[in-house]
Amino acid sequence: MREIPIVLIGHKDHGKSTLIGRLILDTKSVQETRLKEIQEVDKSSGQKFELAHLVDTFKEEREREMTMDTTRAILKGKKRKYQLIDVPGHKELIASMLTGAAGAQGALLVVDVNEGIKEQTRQHLEIAKLLGIEQLGVAVNKMDKVDYQQEEFEKVIQKLREVLNKIGYLSERIDFFPISAWEGDNVVKRSNKMDWYKGKTIMEFIEEDIKEPESFRDLPLIFLVQDKYPNEDKEILVGPIESGRLRVGQKVLILPDKRECEIKTIRDFTGELLEAEAGQNIGIEISQEDKTLSGVSRGNVITSLDSQVRTDQEVSGEVFWIRAPSDSNLVLECGTASVEGQLMEPKMITEGQTTSYRILLSKKMAVFPRSRTILGKIVLKDKGKIIAVGNIQ
Amino acid sequence: MSIMDFHLQQLEQKSIYILRETKARFKNPAILWSMGKDSTCMLYLCKRAFFGKLPFPAIHLDSGHDFPETYQFREKIVKEWGVNLIIGKVKHETDKISGTTEGLNKAEALKKLLEDYKFDALIVSIRRDEHGIRAKERYFSPRDKDFRWNFEKQPPEVFNYISEFKEASHVRVHPLLHWTELDVWMYIKERNIPFNPLYLAKNGKRYRSLGYKEVTHPIKSDADTIDKIIEELKTSQIGERSGRELDKEKEYVMQRLRELGYM
Ligand SMILES: Nc1nc2c(ncn2[C@@H]2O[C@H](COP(=O)(O)OP(=O)(O)OP(=O)(O)O)[C@@H](O)[C@H]2O)c(=O)[nH]1
Ligand SMILES: [Mg+2]
Numbered sequence: 223m224r225e226i227p228i229v230l231i232g233h234k235d236h237g238k239s240t241l242i243g244r245l246i247l248d249t250k251s252v253q254e255t256r257l258k259e260i261q262e263v264d265k266s267s268g269q270k271f272e273l274a275h276l277v278d279t280f281k282e283e284r285e286r287e288m289t290m291d292t293t294r295a296i297l298k299g300k301k302r303k304y305q306l307i308d309v310p311g312h313k314e315l316i317a318s319m320l321t322g323a324a325g326a327q328g329a330l331l332v333v334d335v336n337e338g339i340k341e342q343t344r345q346h347l348e349i350a351k352l353l354g355i356e357q358l359g360v361a362v363n364k365m366d367k368v369d370y371q372q373e374e375f376e377k378v379i380q381k382l383r384e385v386l387n388k389i390g391y392l393s394e395r396i397d398f399f400p401i402s403a404w405e406g407d408n409v410v411k412r413s414n415k416m417d418w419y420k421g422k423t424i425m426e427f428i429e430e431d432i433k434e435p436e437s438f439r440d441l442p443l444i445f446l447v448q449d450k451y452p453n454e455d456k457e458i459l460v461g462p463i464e465s466g467r468l469r470v471g472q473k474v475l476i477l478p479d480k481r482e483c484e485i486k487t488i489r490d491f492t493g494e495l496l497e498a499e500a501g502q503n504i505g506i507e508i509s510q511e512d513k514t515l516s517g518v519s520r521g522n523v524i525t526s527l528d529s530q531v532r533t534d535q536e537v538s539g540e541v542f543w544i545r546a547p548s549d550s551n552l553v554l555e556c557g558t559a560s561v562e563g564q565l566m567e568p569k570m571i572t573e574g575q576t577t578s579y580r581i582l583l584s585k586k587m588a589v590f591p592r593s594r595t596i597l598g599k600i601v602l603k604d605k606g607k608i609i610a611v612g613n614i615q
Numbered sequence: 616m617s618i619m620d621f622h623l624q625q626l627e628q629k630s631i632y633i634l635r636e637t638k639a640r641f642k643n644p645a646i647l648w649s650m651g652k653d654s655t656c657m658l659y660l661c662k663r664a665f666f667g668k669l670p671f672p673a674i675h676l677d678s679g680h681d682f683p684e685t686y687q688f689r690e691k692i693v694k695e696w697g698v699n700l701i702i703g704k705v706k707h708e709t710d711k712i713s714g715t716t717e718g719l720n721k722a723e724a725l726k727k728l729l730e731d732y733k734f735d736a737l738i739v740s741i742r743r744d745e746h747g748i749r750a751k752e753r754y755f756s757p758r759d760k761d762f763r764w765n766f767e768k769q770p771p772e773v774f775n776y777i778s779e780f781k782e783a784s785h786v787r788v789h790p791l792l793h794w795t796e797l798d799v800w801m802y803i804k805e806r807n808i809p810f811n812p813l814y815l816a817k818n819g820k821r822y823r824s825l826g827y828k829e830v831t832h833p834i835k836s837d838a839d840t841i842d843k844i845i846e847e848l849k850t851s852q853i854g855e856r857s858g859r860e861l862d863k864e865k866e867y868v869m870q871r872l873r874e875l876g877y878m
Contacts, residue, residue: 279747
């Protein structure tokens with residue numbers, strides 16, 4: 223997308239929403255009329271004005287002084303635009319946190335300098351890691367409450383380093399920012415109250431260090447069969463090219479059956495194409511020996527002959543449990559495929575935890591373990607509802 | 616291909632994916648069409664997703680209070696694009712038109728249509744950047760039997776995975792959620808999509824958003840071409856829907872309306 227998605231994570235009340243409010247305000251990313259409207263509403267309802275109200279727009283959120291549902295705000299930088307994703311820090315609202323965090327290109331962890339590491343500081347970091355978010359910065363917030371003292375900052379980051387390393391983020395490669403989201407110190411404007419700090423502001427970090435999302439164009443071909451549409455007397459397979467490239471005449475494999483076939487036509491709305499690549503949603507015709515598409519349907523994957531995409535009946539990796547399953551019969555979803563299976567491990571599940579898992583499927587499924595593509599990412603469903611999110615290893 | 620082109624293509628491709636998911640997951644979807652820029656853009660995206668065909672009917676919630684230009688535009692598009700148009704009659708008492716009644720009357724009319732036609736998915740062209748409440752939406756958002764939106768219990772949407780909606784009366788689908796107003800205009804220009812002439816300035820005023828003619832006010836503008844609209848939006852500090860009475864932050868009107876099933 224044009225805007226690079228960055229999620230703000232961390233324990234409740236540590237200042238995620240306030241930091242977003244401060245960022246969009248000091249960069250003039252928010253329209254003046256919005257700010258005035260909010261100030262008026264706060265006044266008429268007898269509430270204190272909070273920067274967080276720029277993103278906490280529900281009445282209930284303002285009354286309870288917490289984010290209850292994930293939201294996004296656009297941040298305008300000098301050369302790029304970003305989508306700042308706010309998520310709730312409350313433990314009960316973790317499903318909403320996952321919705322916001324999935325797909326983010328980078329994360330900013332917000333930690334209250336007074337409170338230090340709390341339950342959701344750790345949990346949100348684990349989830350960010352699990353979701354494959356590699357770029358991370360840590361904002362040590364509310365420095366105004368400790369008179370902007372360096373010792374307080376150092377105390378917190380020392381403990382943070384341990385936690386980060388344990389979760390798999392290399393702490394020596396991570397930047398820590400002493401800030402006050404409320405006062406605006408080191409957010410967009412450099413603070414004149416912390417001479418001891420020579421590093422970047424949050425905005426400089428966002429603009430200079432967050433990398434653009436990488437293209438999947440040079441990864442192995444993955445075409446996800448999403449649906450089949452009739453077209454005159456034939457049928458075409460439609461779906462997105464998740465990664466790699468595809469051209470007319472190319473020999474490919476249909477997974478999970480491993481049937482070989484040839485791409486006969488590629489088309490979009492404008493007509494026939496000679497080739498297509500990652501990111502495009504297209505329609506294709508294939509030719510194979512029995513000349514029909516019977517058996518090819520939603521959930522199948524088309525890949526190149528030499529691809530690392532493989533088919534497995536037993537799948538394992540790591541997942542975060544939104545809640546514990548009601549029994550061990552679950553559905554695993556990967557790409558557009560949805561297959562029933564028996565959860566073998568773990569035996570004991572506590573909601574809110576990240577664990578490894580192993581599931582035995584009723585039939586084979588195309589997977590691309592440890593990849594950044596959708597075939598490396600899964601959800602588990604219990605009676606139609608998503609109860610776990612994770613990866614394949 | 617220019618950089619701009621590439622960004623618009625990404626937006627478009629994501630919307631096409633969601634429209635195709637809608638077709639794959641639901642039996643009987645319909646599209647809400649107000650003849651405004653966003654929902655007309657949505658019809659066009661459907662044509663792109665389904666190789667020129669429009670597999671879903673389009674619903675116009677019609678009160679007779681839309682601008683004459685809007686009705687003319689409707690007839691033109693229906694004819695040119697072969698739209699299967701369903702008109703939902705919106706009841707109203709003429710002397711009591713306000714932004715709020717506009718929203719509530721339309722929600723009532725929609726309820727009736729959904730019962731009559733048994734639609735299980737409704738494609739609605741809202742965008743996150745329109746309003747703080749709309750920024751809280753999902754791509755697929757279930758509504759209960761009374762049409763209520765329970766924002767506290769929104770199911771997770773991770774990567775492209777969504778839950779089934781067994782208890783929902785219908786699901787609202789929002790394929791344009793990630794677009795901005797500026798994106799929509801740049802896309803309309805890029806793809807040469809027809810649009811309602813009310814958006815262009817006449818005598819120093821133009822409409823940025825269209826609702827009932829009684830409660831929709833034009834903004835000051837000299838943007839009488841699409842290029843000028845795009846320029847104007849790049850610098851504007853005024854909210855898109857500032858001309859719509861029902862959208863004010865005041866008293867959380869938008870939140871209440873959405874909870875009651877308004878679009
Ligand atoms: N003094 C001071 N207060 C702050 C600062 N940042 C945030 N706060 C206050 O801390 C409280 C909580 O801030 P929020 O931004 O709502 O916290 P949050 O992390 O979004 O909390 P949840 O949404 O519940 O997860 C608010 O009253 C803020 O005004 C800061 O830098 N200094
Ligand atoms: Mg918050």
